[in-house]
Amino acid sequence: MIALLRAGAALLVVYSYLVGLWLHQHGADPQPLAGIREWLNRPLRAGEDFGPFALMVLLLCTGWTTAAARATGRDLLRTALPVLVAAPLAAAALAAGLDVWTYSPGAGLVPLAWVIGLQLVAALVGLDRRGWPVPAAVLCWIVLLVAFDVDGLGKPALFLTMVLVGHVARRVADGVLPGWAGLTLGVGCFAAVALLDRTVDGLHQWWYPVAATYAVLVFLAAVAVPAPDWPVTTWLADRAEWLLVLSGVVGFAVLGLLHLRVPLSAAILCAVAATGLAADAGHRLTRRLTRRTA
Amino acid sequence: MRTGYLHGLDWLRVVASAAVVYAHTRDWFTYGHQTWWVNGVLDTAVLDPLRVGSLMAPLAVTTFFLISGLVVTYAAQKESPGRFLARRMVRLVPALWVVLLAVWLVTRLGLDAGARGEHAGDVSTLLTNMALLNFATGSPGLDLVTWTLVVQVPFYFLVAATIPAMRRWPWLPPALMLTLLSVLMSVVRNEDAPGAHTLRVVVTLLPIMVLGQVIALTRLGKLPVPAGIAYGALAWLLVVRGDLTSDFTPAVPGYPQMVVCIALLTIICSRLTGGVVGARWVKALADRTYAVFLLHVPVLYLTPHLLSTTAGTTLAFAVAMLGTAVTADLLYRFVEKPTVRWYRGWENRGQKSAERARDDLAGRVEAAR
Numbered sequence: 001m002i003a004l005l006r007a008g009a010a011l012l013v014v015y016s017y018l019v020g021l022w023l024h025q026h027g028a029d030p031q032p033l034a035g036i037r038e039w040l041n042r043p044l045r046a047g048e049d050f051g052p053f054a055l056m057v058l059l060l061c062t063g064w065t066t067a068a069a070r071a072t073g074r075d076l077l078r079t080a081l082p083v084l085v086a087a088p089l090a091a092a093a094l095a096a097g098l099d100v101w102t103y104s105p106g107a108g109l110v111p112l113a114w115v116i117g118l119q120l121v122a123a124l125v126g127l128d129r130r131g132w133p134v135p136a137a138v139l140c141w142i143v144l145l146v147a148f149d150v151d152g153l154g155k156p157a158l159f160l161t162m163v164l165v166g167h168v169a170r171r172v173a174d175g176v177l178p179g180w181a182g183l184t185l186g187v188g189c190f191a192a193v194a195l196l197d198r199t200v201d202g203l204h205q206w207w208y209p210v211a212a213t214y215a216v217l218v219f220l221a222a223v224a225v226p227a228p229d230w231p232v233t234t235w236l237a238d239r240a241e242w243l244l245v246l247s248g249v250v251g252f253a254v255l256g257l258l259h260l261r262v263p264l265s266a267a268i269l270c271a272v273a274a275t276g277l278a279a280d281a282g283h284r285l286t287r288r289l290t291r292r293t294a
Numbered sequence: 295m296r297t298g299y300l301h302g303l304d305w306l307r308v309v310a311s312a313a314v315v316y317a318h319t320r321d322w323f324t325y326g327h328q329t330w331w332v333n334g335v336l337d338t339a340v341l342d343p344l345r346v347g348s349l350m351a352p353l354a355v356t357t358f359f360l361i362s363g364l365v366v367t368y369a370a371q372k373e374s375p376g377r378f379l380a381r382r383m384v385r386l387v388p389a390l391w392v393v394l395l396a397v398w399l400v401t402r403l404g405l406d407a408g409a410r411g412e413h414a415g416d417v418s419t420l421l422t423n424m425a426l427l428n429f430a431t432g433s434p435g436l437d438l439v440t441w442t443l444v445v446q447v448p449f450y451f452l453v454a455a456t457i458p459a460m461r462r463w464p465w466l467p468p469a470l471m472l473t474l475l476s477v478l479m480s481v482v483r484n485e486d487a488p489g490a491h492t493l494r495v496v497v498t499l500l501p502i503m504v505l506g507q508v509i510a511l512t513r514l515g516k517l518p519v520p521a522g523i524a525y526g527a528l529a530w531l532l533v534v535r536g537d538l539t540s541d542f543t544p545a546v547p548g549y550p551q552m553v554v555c556i557a558l559l560t561i562i563c564s565r566l567t568g569g570v571v572g573a574r575w576v577k578a579l580a581d582r583t584y585a586v587f588l589l590h591v592p593v594l595y596l597t598p599h600l601l602s603t604t605a606g607t608t609l610a611f612a613v614a615m616l617g618t619a620v621t622a623d624l625l626y627r628f629v630e631k632p633t634v635r636w637y638r639g640w641e642n643r644g645q646k647s648a649e650r651a652r653d654d655l656a657g658r659v660e661a662a663r
Contacts, residue, residue, distance in 0.1 A: 039531065
């Protein structure tokens, strides 16, 4: 089911950080987006068009998979490559006067690069074979973060708890950790989320504990269920990180170029298709590079 | 087909039971303008981050609805419509009537057991409450938590009516129920009269029980997972529609959010086995959740009053919980369990032991409320 979860998360990332965000930044609220917000986002209280929820599911899956197998250098390269490619691409697009998502103050050229950073951290967490020392240490670090008022790391720290939950869930499923220890660490992660939500400036308004609750529940409900490997889910799951970083670069650039020339729906379709093509190219590049380093 | 006992749901019922008792205790103190330190701690640590501050009681009741929808669907796989209905009624009605009679008697003695209304001590009040008609007529209520039965009983009738269809075409009963509820939701819009409001409550909350049924059918392998997800989404959207089109029902901000979380939690818990969830004490507590549900409000009103609030909220709470635990255990041991035993004995009269229906209380499938 991990592939299906990653595929769903990848789709939601594109929907949120390309379609939803671009339309929001340009003051547009067309159907069916408005309907989805009215009938799904508001009743669920899931903000930002499911973006944070999707990122959390992705990180839960990362925690699960890195706990299953020790990450190698190739895995680290595979994880980091999307950002290494997207950052110069974004710089070039900006230099060419194209529309790129860098609007959030201090977000840098690839605003979602921190998610990739957390995936690299997940590889380190996965080195912990016993299952509890590293999650416990990270939870202590989060408490210190709050104690010393380091607001800048608040959001990544909150999302990092999802990596821990995925890691712990896998360790419990494998029988490495007893259920009570897993539950204790899970409650610790929830406490950390609640603590960060209350204490870090600017986090409270985003309702991340709600998104985190959904993400964890969906993950736990689905992860043990066997699911068929459909080509579309495999395709999306394999390219999830590329879609994540390229939505704000390729997708925004294409949408910015086309929205005044063609109908908005056609521009969105073109932007999604271009992001998909770019992600596919990125995935092929990853395969080629990792094959060479093998 | 997996029809094994769902231990995780016992655990969930115990947690939900604790939540509803806590919520009503909190409300009791709040209405009495008293502060209780537990409220502050729980609000800060759990309820505020999840944005579900006022949702504890609805959270518990929704959990009961979902679990009930799930487990009665399991039970419906083995029972004829008549037997299904009779068993549900035998589980529900005797305990309900005993509690209502007790509350009515206490009210007639001039004590406050939570009954509301000028004529709460009248015989007509007792009779209308026993038939759950007080919610339709607006007459005084003796034990207000019994409103949940007004939602559950119609669901049992719907399940019984669709048992033959469920065996042949498992996809049909949820489709029929959701269609019926959608039509009713369009029709029942005015909630001014008590009966109309009650009907609206039933129509708005029944999709949650259908959601439980869909989870059960999917778990049993009678619905493919994508169909289960689609039906679940439709049932949830009906809850959203009910919320969007009424100012009074469910009248709880964030209710659809909670329904999704509980549905997911139910799916997760239904897979849990062994360890704490399979412990005998969890099963023993779960068996008494209906009794706790019926009794906690009357006991909550009685005990702190008798004790006087000058003793402090924590002591008053402890006494109320002890009173609830003792009376619930008595109700279970001397009313619920013997009635079910007697009924099963009557059901099995004249049959050889191999043909006998298994006792619900000891059976593998929980014939829950």
